[in-house]
Amino acid sequence: MNKDYRTGVTQFLLDHAASNPVSFHMPGHKGSDFYRRNGYGLFLERLMDCDITEIQGADNLFVCADCLGESADKYKKIYDVCKTYLQINGTSGGIIASILATVPAGGKLLMSRNCHKSVYNALKLGGISPAYVYPTLVDSYGISGPVSPEDVAAGFDANPDAAAFILPSPNYYGICSDIKAIAEVCHERGKVLIVDQAHGAHLKLMEHYAKDGAINLNLPMSAETAGADLIINSTHKTLASFTQSAVLNVNSDRVDLIELEDKLQMIESSSPSYILMGSLDVNANIILDKGEAVFTDWANNVAYFYSEAANISGLKTMDVPGYLDCTKINLDMSAYGLDGAALEKLLIDEGIFVELTTGNLLMCMTGIGNTREDFDKLLNSLKRIASTHQLVESEPGEADVLETVWNKKRHVHQIGGGWSLETLDECEGKVCAGSIIPYPPGIPLICPGETVDLDDIEYLNQLISKGRDVIGVDANKKIRINKK
Ligand SMILES: Cc1ncc(COP(=O)(O)O)c(C=O)c1O
Structure with missing residues (x-):
């Protein structure tokens, strides 16, 4: 590596690019090849x-x-x-x-x-x-x-x-x-x-x-x-x-x-x-200029993935019939005792990077720039994972239950008059003064004025222990609480 790039984000970017990763995350172009093969290398x-x-x-x-x-x-x-x-x-x-x-x-x-x-x-x-x-x-x-x-x-x-x-x-x-x-x-x-x-x-x-x-x-x-x-x-x-x-x-x-x-x-x-x-x-x-070819290829590759994935034992793909944009491939290998985060780690070891994990799900975001080779690499890795892991009793995982905290109907309190930083674990029943936003998905779990419940604390602790970024929880695990 050139000494000019020894620190900071440029080093990360160039190292990452040099490892020829497979991208099932944003952005959709998936790297420079897509522009080059479509005649936009000059740009x-x-x-x-x-x-x-x-x-x-x-x-x-x-x-x-x-x-x-x-x-x-x-x-x-x-x-x-x-x-x-x-x-x-x-x-x-x-x-x-x-x-x-x-x-x-x-x-x-x-x-x-x-x-x-x-x-x-x-x-x-x-x-x-x-x-x-x-x-x-x-x-x-x-x-x-x-x-x-x-x-x-x-x-x-x-x-x-x-x-x-x-x-x-x-x-x-x-x-x-x-x-x-x-x-x-x-x-x-x-x-x-x-x-x-x-x-x-x-x-x-x-x-x-x-x-x-x-x-x-x-x-x-x-x-x-x-x-x-x-x-x-x-x-x-x-x-x-x-x-x-x-x-x-x-x-x-x-x-x-x-x-x-x-x-x-x-x-x-x-x-x-x-x-x-x-x-x-x-x-x-x-x-x-090339929409028909490009979108047909993408759609065919997605269809190919689903038909091949159906043959991998213990692998489920989420469907919500009539409502799912299936270009987002939501994988579930909980039958092997792997939640989304554990599956993500195994894929990263194989050079495959995905967009999101939530509970038992791992979401691969396909895009216009993905090639058949990318889909084959993903399929091969999933086959390898299935063949090297044991099927376990498939009870719904703890993570599944915790995800429901997103959908809780919350009472909103009037706030104002300042806030103080308090330790998350001691905030049950207190009113949040800031926004608590796990990233991804970038949706506020708790908004200003909403009460922090025990299941929120458990869920946030789980995310933090898995290394997920949570905006609004600081490095000392403190959050903004409304002063009464
Ligand atoms: C549902 C949703 N809406 C909006 C956005 C914001 O989009 P952008 O990153 O283009 O600003 C995101 C970002 O991930 C998102 O997930």
Whole structure:
């Protein structure tokens, strides 16, 4: 290794790249090969030279009248929507801007409780109060499932002053909701529907090629087709633009674009990266020019994986029929006494890196850049693991039960008047003053004003002991507690 790279993150990045890892995590491009094999190697070679600012002819993200406007229009065509805004602050930025543009300051937002932290941050920025709709539960794993349209209707009936509804679909595990029915519920009541489709930027494209008969994965309908008003897609998570880029799609005339543009310029950097925006353009070009081949290959590889995986004894793959974006492969090898975290360790030993583990599940996030070779490596590793481990009695694991803490309905107390740092283990029954956010998935487990229960403490201890990052719990395992 060159001595210039002896410390810090560059050393980690270069060492990691040199080990030729197999990626089943974000970003979707999975490394430089995808650009090279699709004819965009020059962009990578000249990357530093593409790192410019708003010089003459380069357009302006917040005006978008020229070359950036052309790139945005490619997405408008790809997603068949009224307008697309390129995002350089991820789906997070698009979510915050969408909420601030549609819910008045001090107003109310109806939201699914399993929303990403960016939604909670928008509440803080806009002085907005939440009213929660709780997702259904996938019983076998204790994780959040679809949000039911009836619950959204009941949520609006109880909170007629809420201006909009937001939910993630797909959620982190790939579980979608019936967005078409939820859109009807919202629109009948004159409310705006915002869909955080961070994990489903590919759904519209897969749907497009499925119509031609080229793909048959039976994926849920995209939020664009289902009629949501604002949809934010992390094109970096499953498609081929660089990390932190995304697109915000406007899909109806229910949103005031002047308000939206005002909030976007407020949230995003005034020095937007041309490298990110260039990668958004490359991603759009690949979709427009080679979409059929690329999406068919991806879908075929996913279908191939499931059919081969079905022959590995003791391996289960999670399904939520009709609701699952199965490009996210949720593996369960608890039959061998391996929970998700233990399975992850074994895969890392084989050079395979995954996106998320939760209880008995391990989620492999496939993307546009995964090759058949990647899927074969994963299959071979799983076969090896199955052949070197003993099947055990399959009682539901402790982890499964603990996951249900996510779906608890929590009373929210008024807080204010300061906070103090207290040891997590001594906080049972106390009111949290901060947000406790396990990462991933980046969803607040406990929000400011919510009580810390014994099962929360047990669950957080379990995550911490497994080395998971938990935002809001400091290095001494202290959290912010409201002063009475
Ligand atoms: C459900 C969900 N929504 C939104 C986001 C934020 O997306 P981004 O990383 O593009 O800002 C994430 C990030 O992982 C997420 O999981």
